[in-house]
Amino acid sequence: MVKKSFTIEFMGISGTPRQNADDLRALEHLEQTAKLIDGQWHVGLPWKDSLCKMPDSERTARIRLRNLERKMSCNTQYAQRYRDRIKHLLDNNFAKEIFDKTKVNKTWYLPHFGVDNPNKNKLRLVFDTAAKT
Structure with missing residues (x-):
């Protein structure tokens, strides 16, 4: 009973985190761009705005x-x-x-x-x- 009282579920917290729109977009981007090439994973950069323009550095x-x-x-x-x-x-x-x-x-x-x-x-x-x- 003591062991059960220290579990997260006992305190009313579920074990699955909620995902916001940014999390879902990042997961979708990962699934679309991830490629295994010569034993290495290559993933596209997850831009918040795909049309953004970087300053000239x-x-x-x-x-x-x-x-x-x-x-x-x-x-x-x-x-x-x-x-x-x-x-x-x-x-x-x-x-x-x-x-x-x-x-x-x-x-x-x-x-x-x-x-x-x-x-x-x-x-x-x-x-x-x-x-x-």
């Missing part, structure tokens, strides 16, 4: 890239470690180089930078999703 990303290149030209060891981290992303298909430079409504340039951990002597790439445009 290219200028901000290019400025950040120039600053990163300047830092790399002053510190060749840092530059080599940075190249190694980028190569790791490409080799493991976490990223891919895009050759078609055509912009669409939802083109977004994501600036990144490296952070050194002195305890591990390892460079960590940080993708700055909070960068203001």
